[in-house]
Amino acid sequence: MADGRAADAGVADVGVAVGSAADVGVAVGSVADGTVPDRLTPRAREIATAARTLLEESGPAALTLRALADRLGIKAPSLYKHFPDKHAVEVELIAQMLEESAAALEAAEARAPGSVEALAEAYRTYAIDHPHLYCLATERPLPRAALPAGLEDRAAMPLMRVCGGDIDLARSVWAFAHGMVILEIHGRFPNDADLAAAWKRGLKAFHP
Amino acid sequence: MADGRAADAGVADVGVAVGSAADVGVAVGSVADGTVPDRLTPRAREIATAARTLLEESGPAALTLRALADRLGIKAPSLYKHFPDKHAVEVELIAQMLEESAAALEAAEARAPGSVEALAEAYRTYAIDHPHLYCLATERPLPRAALPAGLEDRAAMPLMRVCGGDIDLARSVWAFAHGMVILEIHGRFPNDADLAAAWKRGLKAFHP
DNA sequence: GGCATGAGGCTAACGATGTTAGCCACTCAC
DNA sequence: GTGAGTGGCTAACATCGTTAGCCTCATGCC
Known part of the structure; x- marks a missing residue:
């Protein structure tokens, strides 16, 4: 058994999201301009967009940090300036x-x-x-x-x-x-x- | 879209399995002794048993060829004498x-x-x-x-x-x-x- | 003007993964 | 006795996520 099971909330359960906003790549976004607070830095959003294209067009196996970086014209390690790891993407x-x-x-x-x-x-x-x-x-x-x-x-x-x-x-x-x-x-x-x-x-x- | 979709048969569809029995590690098993024909060589069955234990006890991430070989007291490449690749296991x-x-x-x-x-x-x-x-x-x-x-x-x-x-x-x-x-x-x-x-x-x- | 700082790149490298190539020892039928 | 499997081995490769450490540039502050 081990993992595979998880915990808490689901249908009709109040979501108790307490993720720290101080994490890498996570910006609260200025609310001053009336904009909805953004989860992500502009650059991080570009990365997420590229990741999504990669995933949707070529499947999960193609969603690789190197492939993702390629598509953005950068190198894989640079992605870590915007997301703490692949899972965060x-x-x-x-x-x-x-x-x-x-x-x-x-x-x-x-x-x-x-x-x-x-x-x-x-x-x-x-x-x-x-x-x-x-x-x-x-x-x-x-x-x-x-x-x-x-x-x-x-x-x-x-x-x-x-x-x-x-x-x-x-x-x-x-x-x-x-x-x-x-x-x-x-x-x-x-x-x-x-x-x-x-x-x-x-x-x-x-x-x- | 791409992959993610597959084909053919399901509930109430006749299974059209045509897998070649000549593949690596696949033995038809002597029917002479009245035994049901086995899919696998005895050693391959041991490997599958170990793989199953590994999977069930520790999850899919733990099902590694090296971990599997370890559990059997052999080295990872030796597994290829019994199965063509990990997918076959x-x-x-x-x-x-x-x-x-x-x-x-x-x-x-x-x-x-x-x-x-x-x-x-x-x-x-x-x-x-x-x-x-x-x-x-x-x-x-x-x-x-x-x-x-x-x-x-x-x-x-x-x-x-x-x-x-x-x-x-x-x-x-x-x-x-x-x-x-x-x-x-x-x-x-x-x-x-x-x-x-x-x-x-x-x-x-x-x-x- | 000078300069610290932080943001955002880079290269080199590590360990783990699946997999291949090539070698060796042992058993056994002829 | 010998030749052919059978079933191990080591070395190595490409690819993966990830880390360490360096460099460049724009910006803001004194």
């Missing part, structure tokens, strides 16, 4: 994924309030459009302490609302959706499987 | 996982015919008892060509049967179960989450 990508999928779910909710189907469609679409990013953010314990406070909850709230606060229902719908998406991404279903039908069947089951 | 572990979980599901089915709950319980128990092995076998495209013929189908049949042949239902129940298990393994649920309740709620939803 990945954490930023995970935060991006959580934010974007939260936004996608909120948009779907606004478009069709109370519709599980709309939420599921948005969830699936986002994941399938960013398979490597989805896997990166999903197939390991959440680095909760390093994530913006409340982000995890924000991503979970639309589903919680549509489930009318039934947390067991919300968790099982989440598990179903994640299972469908991750099995599809990894090619576990037959090529010719009618996944739309499986989604429909599953969502029908969960219906009130 | 992992494939053997994946095959073990599929066989054992298939057996667990069959046993559950025999114990409580027609019960989705019994199947789900068996699935969850096996996965949680072998989290690293479950992840190894599950979080990447199935190496179908290198797996024993029919194994994938055997693992899927109990669920197919209990779903009365409704393939869409079988796929969504599978997605639900996999999602629950993998999210639990990765610590995505809150520490104090009542997962039994979530399982119950999900299975109730899928009930006829």
Whole structure:
């Protein structure tokens, strides 16, 4: 057993992010100009953008510090002036994924309030459009302490609302959706499987 | 996008395993003595056993060719006399996982015919008892060509049967179960989450 | 003007990883 | 007895994340 398990918070749990802002590459960003406080230095954001392109275009194996540095026209060790280690870069990508999928779910909710189907469609679409990013953010314990406070909850709230606060229902719908998406991404279903039908069947089951 | 997607067969698809038995370390095993044909040479089986111990006790990062060789009292390059590469060792572990979980599901089915709950319980128990092995076998495209013929189908049949042949239902129940298990393994649920309740709620939803 | 400081590059190098090449010893069938 | 596996070995390579230590330049301060 050993690792593989992690701890704390999830759906409907208040995110207790206490990451120190004094870490390398982490700037609180001047709030004076009315801007939302940024997690990252401008240069660090460029690096994260390049990392994301690398990951999304070529998969996790291609996300190498040397390849990342190459793409930016610098050498690998220079990256350590902006991030403490590779994991920190990945954490930023995970935060991006959580934010974007939260936004996608909120948009779907606004478009069709109370519709599980709309939420599921948005969830699936986002994941399938960013398979490597989805896997990166999903197939390991959440680095909760390093994530913006409340982000995890924000991503979970639309589903919680549509489930009318039934947390067991919300968790099982989440598990179903994640299972469908991750099995599809990894090619576990037959090529010719009618996944739309499986989604429909599953969502029908969960219906009130 | 790029990789991350794979192909072919899944639930209820006939496994088309055509792996050549002439590969390094692969012995067909004398059938003369009435033994089931073995995938592996005796020494290769020892190596696989050590690899499994390493994986299950210390996680995927600890499954290193040098660590594996150490545990066997030999040097890393010697492993190549028995397996063509590290991936082949992992494939053997994946095959073990599929066989054992298939057996667990069959046993559950025999114990409580027609019960989705019994199947789900068996699935969850096996996965949680072998989290690293479950992840190894599950979080990447199935190496179908290198797996024993029919194994994938055997693992899927109990669920197919209990779903009365409704393939869409079988796929969504599978997605639900996999999602629950993998999210639990990765610590995505809150520490104090009542997962039994979530399982119950999900299975109730899928009930006829 | 002079200068300290910090930001952001660089090279060289380390240890760990998977993997290859090439060598050697032992067993055993003919 | 000998030739052919079988199953070890050492040395080495490329690549990975990472560290140490140096250099350059812009900026702000006296």
